[in-house]
Amino acid sequence: LPKKTEYVYCSTSQQVADAIRDMVVRGAPAIGITAAYGMAIAQINMENIEDAYECLLRSRPTASNLRWAIEKIKGEVDKLSFAKNLHREDISLNRRLGENGAPLLNGGVLTVCNTGALATGGHGTALGMVRSAIEQGKDIRLYACETRPYNQGSRLTTYEC
Numbered sequence: 528l529p530k531k532t533e534y535v536y537c538s539t540s541q542q543v544a545d546a547i548r549d550m551v552v553r554g555a556p557a558i559g560i561t562a563a564y565g566m567a568i569a570q571i572n573m574e575n576i577e578d579a580y581e582c583l584l585r586s587r588p589t590a591s592n593l594r595w596a597i598e599k600i601k602g603e604v605d606k607l608s609f610a611k612n613l614h615r616e617d618i619s620l621n622r623r624l625g626e627n628g629a630p631l632l633n634g635g636v637l638t639v640c641n642t643g644a645l646a647t648g649g650h651g652t653a654l655g656m657v658r659s660a661i662e663q664g665k666d667i668r669l670y671a672c673e674t675r676p677y678n679q680g681s682r683l684t685t686y687e688c
Contacts, residue, residue: 529686536573540569540579544586547593553679554646555618559592565602572661617648623650623668632660636667640674641683654684 535551537543543565546552552561562583569579577629583597588637596613603609636657643654650658660667 529608529682536567537568539572539583540565540574543568544582547583547586547590550677553677553683554641555590555592556621556647556652557645558587558590559596560610560614560617560648562586562593563596563613566597566600567606567610576650614648620648621647621652621655622659625650625655627661628653628656629660629665630669632656632665634666634668635670636670636682637670639672641679641687643684643687644686645683646679651687653666654687662675 537546544560547558547565551616552558559610565583566576566579568574569576580601580628587593600606600609600613600663623671624654636653638653638657641654642653643658646652647655654669669688670685671688672680675678675680
């Protein structure tokens with residue numbers, strides 16, 4: 528992105544871990560949700576759950592949402608249902624954040640890094656507030672700064688807008 532939209536399909540927990548490690552997936556919430564789906568894929572494929580857990584954890588060891596999500600899903604019987612619920616919950620929280628934050632926005636908004644739907648389960652955190660403000664009819668100007676080394680702030684946020 529932004530010049531080309533490409534979907535990456537993963538059919539093993541290792542492929543999910545590779546996507547997280549290689550920065551195909553960016554944004555703490557999106558990383559956690561993706562890791563949860565990686566655990567669900569491992570269960571569906573009858574992979575060793577402990578191996579999948581370790582592999583996903585190593586993919587981005589400093590990502591707190593990743594550890595949080597795979598810790599929560601590890602003991603779940605139906606990992607796919609859990610991952611889907613986690614995904615839905617993130618979107619719901621983002622929408623609530625947007626609805627509560629939108630009244631605080633007026634005029635210009637500066638964002639750093641990508642905080643939109645691509646970095647979350649959907650809708651976005653800070654960019655979600657901008658989306659909600661626009662949905663409420665507010666006139667908002669967004670200034671998207673870059674974030675190094677991948678410039679995702681400027682590239683991904685402007686793509687989403």
